[in-house]
Amino acid sequence: MRADDRVQRERELRRAVLAGEELAWRMLYDGAFAGLYAYVLWRCGGLRERADEVTQETWLIAVRRLRSFDPSAGSFAAWLRGIAVNVLRNHFRRETRRARRTRPLDAEPIAAEESREQAERIAAALAALPPHYEAVLRMKYLDGRSVADIAAERGESPKAVESLLTRAREAFRQEYLQSE
């Protein structure tokens, strides 16, 4: 879909939803749900419970604040991702505070606990990355796009994107190791 068509379509759907058209909301929702959920799950390091919570909260914020969505400023999916990032940040802060205050009495089995811990650390490392590093890692790993494709979208050379990916991965590694 061309960018103009996308803007036009999303503008119409937004207008219809704000006028109370449920079908328009269904279209926006169905079109973006899977992508958002995959993104949130990735950002949560695969922790499904947290991903479910964050996804739910993101959608509820989105439906309440749809008026502030401007299709010409970016796609609906990107707008949702922006909301999800904020929700994740808040979740992460809450989790950190809670972890400092309490320790679970009914400890999980060791394997499950380790796996959860690793997921937490991945989520924490991703949350700590600067947005441009997070974005390039998302395009590469979550969206499965090639370096050439990413370079075309960003208007940069493949070499520049490779370099950016290297730095992003290194930053991720550092954040991951620091959370140990």
Add this chain to the structure above:
Amino acid sequence: MHDIFSRDPDPLDGMLCPPSPTDDEALRQMVYTRTRRVLHRRRRLRQFAYAAGLLLSFAVGAGAMRLTISGERGRVSAPSSQTASESSNKPLGALTRPRSPQSDDSALTQEWIAFDSEDHRGELYRQAGDRYMTEENDLQSALRCFSNALDNGAEEDLAISSDDSWLLMAIKDARQKEKKHAKQGG
């Protein structure tokens, strides 16, 4: 295209790769239901605001009409309560005497005939009001004539009839309410 990450095995790749997909249908439905509730609530609020707006504009309109009617009555009904001979040498406010009542057959002539008459004054004013409405589309003058018609008519003339124009019905309705309020008030 050379892509260093496609051939560079690293444990980080495993961490950064998306988790295996799951069936998210239950979550999808549950979240959709919740968002739909928000939409419904917003729609109900909008409908309520619309109804409140309508009610407000109706109240403002009714108030304005009431003010207009009482203003018109104050201006025009004063001379009509006097006899023609008494009022003939007094100013008539909005009205000016036409060329000659007998010379033409307009709504204004009819109004002057009503003004000058001793009998059936209310009925004549009413006819003049109807003519202002139908022939000249002059609502301001029709309003004046209908107000005079009711001022000069009997109490039962306030009853709304199917022959009445919408304007006369509205004036009658306002008068009835006025009367009712006056009774309740005192």
